[in-house]
Amino acid sequence: MEVHFVLNGKKRSVDVGADTVLMNVLRDLGCKSVKCGCETTNCGLCTVWIDGKSRLSCSVLAAGLDGHEITTLEGVEEEAAEFGRFLAEEGAEQCGFCSPGFIMNVLAMMRELEDPDIDEIQEYLAGNLCRCTGYMGQLRAIRKYMEVRKGAQS
Amino acid sequence: MNTKDVSELKIVNHPVPKVDAPALVTGKAVYTDDIAPADCLIVKIVRSPYAHALIREIDTSRAEAVPGIECVLTYKDCPDKRFTLAGQTYPEASPYDRIILDQRVRFVGDAAAIVAGETEEAVRKAMKLVKIKYEVLEPVLDFRKAKDNPILVHPEDNWKALCPVGADNRRNLCAHGVNEEGDIEAVLASCDYVVDRVYHTKANQQTMMETFRTYTYLDTYGRLNVVSSTQVPFHVRRILGNALDIPKHKVRVIKPRIGGGFGAKQTAVCEVYPAFVTWKTGKPAKIIYTREEALTASSPRHEMEMHVRVGADKEGHIKGIDLYTLSNTGAFGEHGPTTVGLSGHKSIPLYGKTEAFRFSYDVVYTNVMSAGAYRGYGATQGIFAVESAVNELAQILNMDPTVLREKNLVREGMAMPAYYGETTRSCALDRCLARAKEMIGWDEKYPCRDMGNGKVRGVGVAMAMQGSGISGVDTGSVSIKVNDDGYYSLMIGATDMGTGCDTILTQMAAECLDCRMEDILVHGVDTDISPYDCGSYASSTTYVTGMAVVKACEELREKICQRGAEYMGCSADDVEFDGEKVTDLKTGKSISRKDIGNKVMCFNNEVLSASGAYSSPTSPPPFMAGIAEVEIDKETGTVEMIDYAAVVDCGTVVNPSLARVQTEGGIAQGIGMALFEDIVYNPKGKNYSNSLMQYKIPSRLDVGNIRVEFESSYEPTGPFGAKSIGEIVINTPSPAISNAVQNATGVIIRELPITAEKVYDGMKKLAENRSQQKV
Structure with a gap:
């Protein structure tokens, strides 16, 4: 069809x-x-x-x-590249195979949640598995990205 | 330039982002399946439903009649020459026990037929129409009963072991050996205390996010081109030559970006199938393993049962360690003879003052999925056993397990008889342990704290070591050349699988050549053009290939100086190269790298390039200490990760952010091994752990907080003082978490994973014992 x-x-x-x-x-x-x-x-x-x-x-x-x-x-390549720079600063893209799905969900979270705390971030992204990083570097990248965005807005 | 002080380094020892990061974070089409031609035949495998059977009849006619089907291949089509899929240096220690398709199937999921066709739908339909009549045989499923069992997994006459590893297919033995120094029985007899325990680690899946995948095609010259998600392109070339019984020069292997490996892709799990189809049909072909296939017909960690005896005097001086390892290699022997070695050679030497040791082992064939290489490669299993035994010894001595370790741990300058007789030239294990204790607040938290809400938090400790490449075997080589405008291209044969070796080797080259990262292009592996490298495994790339980079760059610097001097008409003795230009120190005249690069392309009779190869006579161990804090629900036995403090000595840290993520990732994988991951078979040998629903790897909610620091020693034989990082990081979680459970509840878990049920049962038993004692 x-x-x-x-x-x-x-x-x-x-x-x-x-x-x-x-x-x-x-x-x-x-x-x-x-x-x-x-x-x-x-x-x-x-x-x-x-x-x-x-x-x-x-x-x-x-x-x-x-x-x-x-x-x-x-479809969101520029935004992905912007957040991706934070991810790469931490070395947390690693093999990169899970990065697209993960980044899509991070960007969705940024649209949906206002200033999420760590628990909210972890819960939102719980369905995005990664076998390389142990998740800590991803979290560091998200928090730094949020900081910079907040700084840019204020 | 390798003699620069670490503090003077401009690029090495700095957190440079990975060179491939921009492509990866924007989802560019860079992985095997993304770049495979659209007209590839789809290749799938019909798999055995039985753990052990002989194919008596196989009828492919109806399957071949399905529209769009190109071919159905069976054992009748395969060369009857055995080979191994293990990606190891030739002659491989793993026995030659495979053919592409065998009349005998040896585990549920073993390949019985290959189907290739134009569409996935046609292939799936045809797979159901391949009619196979099996003679079902009794399988060997209990690895404790495999040795000398009358049922043989490999009774065939053309099975062969290339190396003297103690293998005997008539006894289901893939390897056997004994290694000892001193009189272990006499030493243990003289000890005040001897801990005598048996530990059991299960098979685990690497579970890299990208499953196994390969596509193949014939090139202009009729050669077999293989694009594969592999850690070992050069070994795959040999393996395919062996498997197809064709000359190796007929095979070319290319490695694109890889979605993780962790050792899984150190075995050529899927390459032979599309290669065979392309070789037979002349058409491009592609295989993409489903997650189910990747969990049931792949190359997981060897299950091991380890009998440990550790003897000490009353003061806690560890005097002797005796370890017997029984390893389950499954249906085929890939990495069987070698992984087992690490279970002893990389656990016993953690204790530097032993007067005697013995390490003996058997590796047996059984009718389950073949095991393979997984990060840690046997050391993980052995360290769980030895570190757990030391933690039990601490309890018997009524001693803090960190204090017991401080008395006994290996230190810089000590000989390690159980580590091939090497001496530690760089070792900060003592500092690692001290710092990990500070990070977690050990003295305040040991052994446990009742949280008052039905939960108790305990802390537990473990140490680990690994190697840096396989001494006297692993070879890395690189070449580097100067191009237009003076940019460099660095050709490597080491395989970046997401770990970042393309980046860290470029960092080393840029440091040596005093240039920027972007002045160097790094080329991924193509066996036709890349210099030989055994591949990325055994924690070898930073240390072994890194040294090859240093050697090649040192030679290139000299050549650039000579060439610059020649162009300026002065003596090479009088010039200096600062990375940008060659200067005649007598006249002050200079010529830029750019001009040199362009000049060598005109009226030139000598290429401006250099190559370096490196193979190390030693394999300096990195060391680490890990301390886990866990919370246990006293009612249910549920174990939750709270905190993990890890301190690593990998020598000079080449790239701090990449090394940190390696460590965090390895610890998370180790947490999975400790708490969740288990490959479960039913009594007939069917694998139940066949999807990510059943085989649970940790999510971000399962790992707690992971904190990593580095305590660097300086390894004099390594590039810029570096040792390895990739594997050691998975070794501490299992024993440290087990120890934390022990310290919180008194329950000692000797078989992984540490599930709530096991902890609950253990707590119940302890409570019963206590109440009986009261009566």
């Missing part, structure tokens, strides 16, 4: 099957930032935004997305 949606600000029409998952559609459309780490909705690597909210694209059927707006890391 033909599905029409907006991907990273551009209108797209795709022919999908009833069982086609969004993750595969996005990778086929060239959004290679979207990664698969588990197939069982445990790892968070395939996180994208649907209408601005974080979703696991491995568990969303493409057929149901007619008229929706989808954002991948490619």
